[in-house]
Amino acid sequence: MRISELxxxxxxxxxxxxxxxxxxxxASQRLxxxxRDYDDKTVKHVIFIAMSREMGFSLTFIAEYxxxxxxxxxSAQDMIDAILVRVAEIDQLMTEQQALRKKLMDHIGWFKTQARRKP
Incomplete structure (x- = not known):
């Protein structure tokens, strides 16, 4: 199949x-x-790649799996384990972003206090 059909x-x-x-x-064969000419099983491979990208996996990760x-x-368990690692990474990022948000809000409070002190 041609690339447009894929x-x-x-x-x-x-x-x-x-x-x-x-x-x-x-991979494709060249006519x-x-x-480019792709075989039918490439559809399944592209869907796997696309789903993996949607979950935030890197191309390096995808190349490995x-x-x-x-x-x-x-196995399904291999993917579940990889997804759980990804969830843990996201949880860590969320924790870091929440801490940063708190710090920013604290700074806003400090600046408001400073503004009130000025005559």
């Missing part, structure tokens, strides 16, 4: 598909006219 079947932009191919995540997905050796 894009339509996966709801992933042609630009992003080219990026995935440049990163070595998917004599230079067009995709070969096991392609060979059927990536």
């Amino acid at each position: 894009s339509a079947r996966t709801q992933v932009s042609v630009h992003r598909l080219r990026r995935y191919e440049a990163a070595g995540l998917i 004599p006219n230079g067009y 995709l070969p096991r997905f392609k060979t059927g050796k990536l």
Whole structure:
């Protein structure tokens, strides 16, 4: 299938598909006219990549997990464990952002106090 059909079947932009191919995540054959030609199983691979990106996984992470997905050796528990690690990372970021928010609000309070003291 051509790249436009792969894009339509996966709801992933042609630009992003080219990026995935440049990163070595998917592969195509070149037709004599230079067009890319993808096999049917690439649809499943692109959907895995797209879902992983939606969850915030990096292309490096995907490059590590995709070969096991392609060979059927990536278990649901492997993905659950990876997602739980991602959730923990997000929780940590939220904690840090909440602490920063508190600090910012404290600074606003300080500036308001200073403004009230000025004659």
